[in-house]
Amino acid sequence: MSSASDPVVRVALAEAIYLEPPQRPDDDRWSRLGAQMRRDELPAVRVLGSLAALRTAIPGDWTGLDAALRGDLEAAAGALGGQGGRSTWGAGQRWAAALSRLDREEDSYSWVERLLRRHEPERARQAGLDIAAEAMRTWRAAPARLTPALSTVLNEPPSPVRVTAVEVVSASLTATRLAADNLVPLLAEPALSTTVAAALGSIGDPRALPVLLRMLRAGARSPRLARALAAVAPALSDPTEVVKTARDVLAGHRDPCHAGRSWQPCPAVAAVRALATIGPAARAAVPELTVRLRAALDRGDPSAAGLEVFALQQIGPPATPAVALLRPLMTGDHRDADCAAKAVLAITEDRTVADDYLDARPEQLRRCRIAPHLLTWLTHHGGLTDRQVRQMNHLFTQPGAMQVGVAATLWRHNGPAAAPHLLAELPKYLDDDAFGPTAMAVLSEMGRYAGPALSHLDRLIESPHRTPVYLGDPDAEMRADEQLFDLAVATRTVVRGTSV
Numbered sequence: 001m002s003s004a005s006d007p008v009v010r011v012a013l014a015e016a017i018y019l020e021p022p023q024r025p026d027d028d029r030w031s032r033l034g035a036q037m038r039r040d041e042l043p044a045v046r047v048l049g050s051l052a053a054l055r056t057a058i059p060g061d062w063t064g065l066d067a068a069l070r071g072d073l074e075a076a077a078g079a080l081g082g083q084g085g086r087s088t089w090g091a092g093q094r095w096a097a098a099l100s101r102l103d104r105e106e107d108s109y110s111w112v113e114r115l116l117r118r119h120e121p122e123r124a125r126q127a128g129l130d131i132a133a134e135a136m137r138t139w140r141a142a143p144a145r146l147t148p149a150l151s152t153v154l155n156e157p158p159s160p161v162r163v164t165a166v167e168v169v170s171a172s173l174t175a176t177r178l179a180a181d182n183l184v185p186l187l188a189e190p191a192l193s194t195t196v197a198a199a200l201g202s203i204g205d206p207r208a209l210p211v212l213l214r215m216l217r218a219g220a221r222s223p224r225l226a227r228a229l230a231a232v233a234p235a236l237s238d239p240t241e242v243v244k245t246a247r248d249v250l251a252g253h254r255d256p257c258h259a260g261r262s263w264q265p266c267p268a269v270a271a272v273r274a275l276a277t278i279g280p281a282a283r284a285a286v287p288e289l290t291v292r293l294r295a296a297l298d299r300g301d302p303s304a305a306g307l308e309v310f311a312l313q314q315i316g317p318p319a320t321p322a323v324a325l326l327r328p329l330m331t332g333d334h335r336d337a338d339c340a341a342k343a344v345l346a347i348t349e350d351r352t353v354a355d356d357y358l359d360a361r362p363e364q365l366r367r368c369r370i371a372p373h374l375l376t377w378l379t380h381h382g383g384l385t386d387r388q389v390r391q392m393n394h395l396f397t398q399p400g401a402m403q404v405g406v407a408a409t410l411w412r413h414n415g416p417a418a419a420p421h422l423l424a425e426l427p428k429y430l431d432d433d434a435f436g437p438t439a440m441a442v443l444s445e446m447g448r449y450a451g452p453a454l455s456h457l458d459r460l461i462e463s464p465h466r467t468p469v470y471l472g473d474p475d476a477e478m479r480a481d482e483q484l485f486d487l488a489v490a491t492r493t494v495v496r497g498t499s500v
Contacts, residue, residue, distance in 0.1 A: 044079035092127025096134035143174035170199030201228025226270035246271035250288040276311035283318035313343035338370040372405030427456035447498035
């Protein structure tokens with residue numbers, strides 16, 4: 001490496017060394033290369049050398065290596081993550097990853113607070129925000145610990161640092177909730193309003209509604225718009241404006257924005273999801289939803305209207321005009337038939353829909369996407385037949401979606417007698433972002449009978465680290481853990497409060 005004179009080549013070589021960890025902690029060759037890198041004339045190479053040394057350093061050496069990183073931070077910022085490199089990560093992101101990998105939680109908080117001071121250079125402050133973002137993805141306490149420092153930046157005059165601070169805060173539901181009053185004034189700034197509105201909407205803050213509706217009307221393709229509108233809608237005493245805006249959007253977007261199970265972040269998707277969340281109060285939008293369903297059927301692609309079918313299901317009896325289109329879809333053993341049957345059942349409230357569907361299935365069901373839903377509905381509408389009870393019992397023996405999906409039915413049908421069976425299985429799913437919420441809902445319903453599950457909830461809640469979730473987006477994974485954590489706390493409160 002020392003023979004390479006071109007700075008880009010030298011940085012690329014140093015990066016290659018940094019990205020290849022030592023085979024053994026006592027690897028002398030690795031140590032010599034790291035020491036050579038830390039003495040290099042290029043700050044970027046020195047940064048990579050310090051980061052490489054952190055891999056095998058003892059805690060007593062961390063302070064010195066951190067100081068070296070801080071000293072080279074601004075000078076190295078422009079050379080890392082650019083042309084010729086093997087990674088797009090800058091110096092701050094690399095340092096943040098190193099702190100996270102070593103589980104240096106308190107050191108991360110300390111560096112964020114130091115680097116975010118107003119007198120620090122912009123590049124140093126951006127590195128502090130990189131560390132803050134990674135800390136919040138790693139440790140559950142990070143949003144509460146770092147939001148005060150981040151909120152101070154939010155209150156500063158406009159700058160690139162403030163823009164990044166808004167993005168970091170907005171990525172976390174917890175940080176957004178804590179900094180909500182600091183974020184609201186930024187709704188008036190065009191450059192920040194959409195990011196802030198999506199974040200505030202995601203926590204159900206109605207102050208974001210005007211901007212969210214403006215985004216919807218303008219055709220914004222924000223990936224968080226649909227969830228934000230769906231979260232705000234239940235908090236509104238009068239959803240008329242949301243329904244009207246959604247209807248206008250659907251009238252202007254006749255073509256489907258989604259195909260099959262892949263829904264893209266387009267205005268029509270956001271509008272339909274909001275209507276589904278509003279439920280019966282969105283009855284005025286039934287004509288628009290029906291038009292989109294009919295268009296999908298005319299194209300021979302009912303899957304393209306899957307979200308519209310779900311919205312009609314959530315609206316319930318007021319969606320009666322759509323039943324004539326939905327009934328023909330109920331034939332066959334495929335996802336479209338399942339969705340149509342659930343919608344027809346919700347709209348007509350005719351239990352023969354569920355009875356006929358289950359009668360056509362064997363008693364020993366292994367997998368049936370719709371069966372848990374139908375069985376749960378039937379427990380509230382006349383109860384289960386003996387054959388349906390046998391179907392329910394067998395489904396509970398099938399791990400995964402079937403077992404979790406039918407757990408509430410098992411409890412409602414058998415009562416406390418089912419507690420031992422439920423407590424033997426449901427705790428296995430608590431840290432699963434897909435099944436955990438349903439499992440916790442059943443435990444909450446069980447109340448004091450779920451007491452033995454408290455130790456499992458405690459372990460989930462008391463973990464300082466995020467629960468591993470695999471969604472392909474680290475910020476979305478963080479939010480999934482935040483939601484799982486909040487549900488676990490609420491479930492524990494319910495179970496404790498009813499325990500004897």
